[in-house]
Amino acid sequence: MKKIYMDHAATTPTHPEVVKAMLPYFSERYGNPSSIYQAGAEVRAALEEARSKVAAALGADPGEIVFTSGGTEADNFAIKGVAFRLREERDHIITTAVEHHAVLEACRYLEKCGFKVTVLPVDGYGMVDPDEVRKAITSRTALVAVMHANNEIGTVMPIEEISRVTREAGVYLHVDAVQTAGALDVKVDKLGADLLAVSAHKLYGPKGVGCLYVRRGVKMHPLIHGGAQEGKRRAGTENAPGIVGFGRAMELAAAEREERTAQLLRLRDKLIAGVLERIPEAVLNGHPTRRLPNNAHFRFRYIEGESVCLNLDFLGVAASTGSACSSESLEPSHVLLALGIPHEEAHGSVRFTLGRENTDEDVDFLLEELPGIVAKLRSMSPLYRG
Amino acid sequence: MKKIYMDHAATTPTHPEVVKAMLPYFSERYGNPSSIYQAGAEVRAALEEARSKVAAALGADPGEIVFTSGGTEADNFAIKGVAFRLREERDHIITTAVEHHAVLEACRYLEKCGFKVTVLPVDGYGMVDPDEVRKAITSRTALVAVMHANNEIGTVMPIEEISRVTREAGVYLHVDAVQTAGALDVKVDKLGADLLAVSAHKLYGPKGVGCLYVRRGVKMHPLIHGGAQEGKRRAGTENAPGIVGFGRAMELAAAEREERTAQLLRLRDKLIAGVLERIPEAVLNGHPTRRLPNNAHFRFRYIEGESVCLNLDFLGVAASTGSACSSESLEPSHVLLALGIPHEEAHGSVRFTLGRENTDEDVDFLLEELPGIVAKLRSMSPLYRG
Numbered sequence: 001m002k003k004i005y006m007d008h009a010a011t012t013p014t015h016p017e018v019v020k021a022m023l024p025y026f027s028e029r030y031g032n033p034s035s036i037y038q039a040g041a042e043v044r045a046a047l048e049e050a051r052s053k054v055a056a057a058l059g060a061d062p063g064e065i066v067f068t069s070g071g072t073e074a075d076n077f078a079i080k081g082v083a084f085r086l087r088e089e090r091d092h093i094i095t096t097a098v099e100h101h102a103v104l105e106a107c108r109y110l111e112k113c114g115f116k117v118t119v120l121p122v123d124g125y126g127m128v129d130p131d132e133v134r135k136a137i138t139s140r141t142a143l144v145a146v147m148h149a150n151n152e153i154g155t156v157m158p159i160e161e162i163s164r165v166t167r168e169a170g171v172y173l174h175v176d177a178v179q180t181a182g183a184l185d186v187k188v189d190k191l192g193a194d195l196l197a198v199s200a201h202k203l204y205g206p207k208g209v210g211c212l213y214v215r216r217g218v219k220m221h222p223l224i225h226g227g228a229q230e231g232k233r234r235a236g237t238e239n240a241p242g243i244v245g246f247g248r249a250m251e252l253a254a255a256e257r258e259e260r261t262a263q264l265l266r267l268r269d270k271l272i273a274g275v276l277e278r279i280p281e282a283v284l285n286g287h288p289t290r291r292l293p294n295n296a297h298f299r300f301r302y303i304e305g306e307s308v309c310l311n312l313d314f315l316g317v318a319a320s321t322g323s324a325c326s327s328e329s330l331e332p333s334h335v336l337l338a339l340g341i342p343h344e345e346a347h348g349s350v351r352f353t354l355g356r357e358n359t360d361e362d363v364d365f366l367l368e369e370l371p372g373i374v375a376k377l378r379s380m381s382p383l384y385r386g
Numbered sequence: 387m388k389k390i391y392m393d394h395a396a397t398t399p400t401h402p403e404v405v406k407a408m409l410p411y412f413s414e415r416y417g418n419p420s421s422i423y424q425a426g427a428e429v430r431a432a433l434e435e436a437r438s439k440v441a442a443a444l445g446a447d448p449g450e451i452v453f454t455s456g457g458t459e460a461d462n463f464a465i466k467g468v469a470f471r472l473r474e475e476r477d478h479i480i481t482t483a484v485e486h487h488a489v490l491e492a493c494r495y496l497e498k499c500g501f502k503v504t505v506l507p508v509d510g511y512g513m514v515d516p517d518e519v520r521k522a523i524t525s526r527t528a529l530v531a532v533m534h535a536n537n538e539i540g541t542v543m544p545i546e547e548i549s550r551v552t553r554e555a556g557v558y559l560h561v562d563a564v565q566t567a568g569a570l571d572v573k574v575d576k577l578g579a580d581l582l583a584v585s586a587h588k589l590y591g592p593k594g595v596g597c598l599y600v601r602r603g604v605k606m607h608p609l610i611h612g613g614a615q616e617g618k619r620r621a622g623t624e625n626a627p628g629i630v631g632f633g634r635a636m637e638l639a640a641a642e643r644e645e646r647t648a649q650l651l652r653l654r655d656k657l658i659a660g661v662l663e664r665i666p667e668a669v670l671n672g673h674p675t676r677r678l679p680n681n682a683h684f685r686f687r688y689i690e691g692e693s694v695c696l697n698l699d700f701l702g703v704a705a706s707t708g709s710a711c712s713s714e715s716l717e718p719s720h721v722l723l724a725l726g727i728p729h730e731e732a733h734g735s736v737r738f739t740l741g742r743e744n745t746d747e748d749v750d751f752l753l754e755e756l757p758g759i760v761a762k763l764r765s766m767s768p769l770y771r772g
Contacts, residue, residue, distance in 0.1 A: 003425070005417075005425065007417075007418070007421060007423075007425075010417075010418035010420075010421050010426075010623075011416060011417065011418040011623060012416070013412075013413045013414075013416040014412035014413045014416060015413075016413060018412075019409075019412045019413055026399075026400035026404075026405045026592060027399045027400045027401075027402060027405055028399075030397060030398070030399040030400060031393075031396075031397065031704065032393070032396040032397040034396075035393060035396055035704070035706055036692070036695060036696070036699075036706070037393075037695060037696075037698075037699040037704045037705075037706070038699055038704070039389070039393075039704045040396075040704075068455075069454075069455030069456075069459070069594065069622065069625070070455075070622045070623060070625075071622070071623075072610055072612040072613065072621045072622030072623070073455070073610050073622060075612070076609075076610045076611055076612070084499075100612070101611075101612045101613045101621065102611070102612030102613070102621060102622070103612075105611035105612050105621065106611045106612070108611070109607070109608075109611050113470075199623070201623060206412060206625075206627065207623055207624065207625045207626055207627065207628070208455065208594050208595065208625025208627075208628045209594065221495070222495075223462075223609070223610075224458055224459050224462045224609075225462055225487075225488070225491035225494070225495050226458040226461070226486070226487045226488030226489075226491050226492070227458065227487045227488070228487075235458045235462075235487065235488060235491065236455065236456045236457070236458030236459060236488070237396075237397060237456060237457075237458070237585075237587060237593055238593065239456075239592075239593045239594025240593055241592065241593065241594075242594045242628075306422070309422060309423060310422070310423075312423075313422075313423040313424050318417065318421070318423045318424070318425045318426075319423075320421055320422070
């Protein structure tokens with residue numbers, strides 16, 4: 001049975017070139033990059049080269065890149081780091097209802113610690129209104145945290161408009177770019193981000209590494225204290241193989257972006273058109289045009305998205321109902337509920353996120369099998385009177 | 387030129403068997419372990435197998451192991467997690483003057499946040515007196531943090547005696563076992579630890595992964611909030627290759643411990659005896675017998691340890707003056723100062739930490755070259771009147 005992986009928003013296979021770049025840093029060039037001798041210095045040089053690659057891809061200075069263990073740590077670092085640092089003067093955080101759990105749970109923790117948190121609503125496509133951001137800002141606001149693109153429905157947020165608001169108000173803007181770095185041309189100045197989180201494993205890099213872009217001058221506390229690594233902003237022996245792999249993955253993403261995007265858009269549009277055409281009462285979730293080039297997220301009335309995924313899994317197709325980070329929860333997605341989609345319809349949602357290995361044949365196979373699966377599940381559904 | 391690596395306390399080369407175990411989890415078994423489909427489930431199974439291996443090596447239940455990005459995160463998680471959770475009733479932390487920066491800086495941060503921190507002194511060997519711990523505990527004490535063995539001088543702390551004190555007083559004991567896990571037979575019940583930090587890259591596993599043992603029932607906050615991974619105790623997509631490698635490294639360490647330790651003890655004792663015999667005014671730092679089997683730490687009067695290391699580096703020998711985490715600092719080691727060693731003598735210290743690849747020839751080479759290096763540097767030293 002051919003395996004078809006269509007859950008690239010959850011994670012991606014590490015690019016073979018990335019693994020190749022990482023390999024020497026396990027057992028050959030294994031020195032501690034903070035050590036002064038040659039075996040450390042050569043690894044230090046490789047880290048700094050990776051930092052330059054990541055910085056170049058984001059249009060940042062290398063000194064503004066702080067390597068972390070991934071996107072979730074980067075989000076926690078940004079939000080808690082700024083909040084606790086500015087607490088005395090500013091104890092108010094603004095975010096949106098559709099953020100990743102890494103942002104929402106960090107904010108919820110701050111609330112428990114006595115901070116004030118405003119969670120802004122979104123429209124039916126998952127977009128936040130920059131005017132709502134403006135209205136929510138007070139003299140006590142430290143930080144606005146808005147994701148670049150949503151990990152479930154793929155909607156791309158109007159970050160440039162939001163950053164004009166935060167700049168004017170003199171508050172920091174943190175952008176969770178975990179879904180867009182690598183996929184879109186993410187440039188920190190163009191977006192106007194003061195902080196920006198990236199995860200390597202979402203862009204064909206390894207799991208366990210990512211970074212936080214921290215604009216020069218941003219005041220914040222570390223999340224992880226200890227040694228002087230990362231300019232005293234993130235302690236702990238640097239994950240040298242992971243960081244080298246991350247650098248290579250960012251470089252490859254930039255080099256291959258045009259080609260990757262063209263293919264993804266073509267396959268995604270074919271998938272969306274095919275599903276809407278072949279399956280009755282199927283609806284595309286998220287914005288029709290302002291969406292990630294690889295995201296096709298549907299709701300199928302009367303059935304459970306989970307059952308669709310299990311049936312697809314039997315055929316070798318990996319797709320998901322939403323975020324892997326909350327797959328153990330029985331609650332419907334907070335993102336879909338924030339869009340105003342009723343509980344039972346939210347439960348009928350399935351996300352397909354394409355990647356660089358997907359082909360026309362993959363999409364054809366899915367378009368052939370999916371209508372039958374949905375029809376079969378509906379025939380067993382007490383809700384369906386088709 | 388043959389390369390001789392003698393800085394295993396800073397980091398170790400990843401064991402080839404560990405790299406082999408990790409490799410499939412980059413590009414083949416790359417599914418997100420939190421995903422419900424087959425490609426996720428097979429990775430989930432590998433993670434749980436690794437968790438069982440780590441737990442078995444520590445004598446813990448798998449459910450008590452929380453994977454982290456390394457030892458520093460584990461220390462921060464333990465100390466801040468307990469402190470912020472118990473803050474209302476107990477806002478006092480006790481630690482020692484010779485802890486790793488990951489512990490000391492986390493405690494310093496807590497102090498800034500309004501906690502009270504007691505830093506206990508140590509004796510001339512770097513040992514803390516369990517009676518001092520007892521006297522320092524108050525009704526407001528939440529946590530005592532003491533390392534198992536010191537990363538610079540190798541002294542092994544009397545953890546079992548200390549845990550009798552903390553148990554009796556009803557306060558938590560956190561043990562930084564970064565230098566001992568893998569090297570000694572670290573068992574959480576025997577030690578009496580409530581929390582215990584381990585780093586994979588110190589025991590021939592990969593950089594960027596480690597764990598915190600959390601005894602069932604210990605009350606604490608997460609350090610990194612977000613998805614429901616690690617039983618809601620540590621969010622973020624699991625570093626599957628790293629965790630699998632960590633599990634394999636722990637397994638190998640247990641299987642090879644007897645053999646590794648016998649060889650290390652023999653080489654270490656040969657090195658110590660040889661240096662003390664051949665170099666005048668050389669002193670062994672740390673405890674003569676209660677020390678790590680791979681640690682030989684000397685001070686050479688009248689010269690700089692840094693210069694010794696640079697001269698050794700020219701000959702292909704990697705050794706260090708102390709912790710890699712503070713190598714950028716010009717201050718003498720806080721550990722040596724805590725032992726009562728004067729500034730200028732602390733500056734003359736060099737640490738050799740042996741590993742499984744070191745041989746008799748390596749030690750012979752060092753014993754042949756080191757006396758000449760020390761003599762040469764002394765001949766140039768204004769302090770030396772030899």
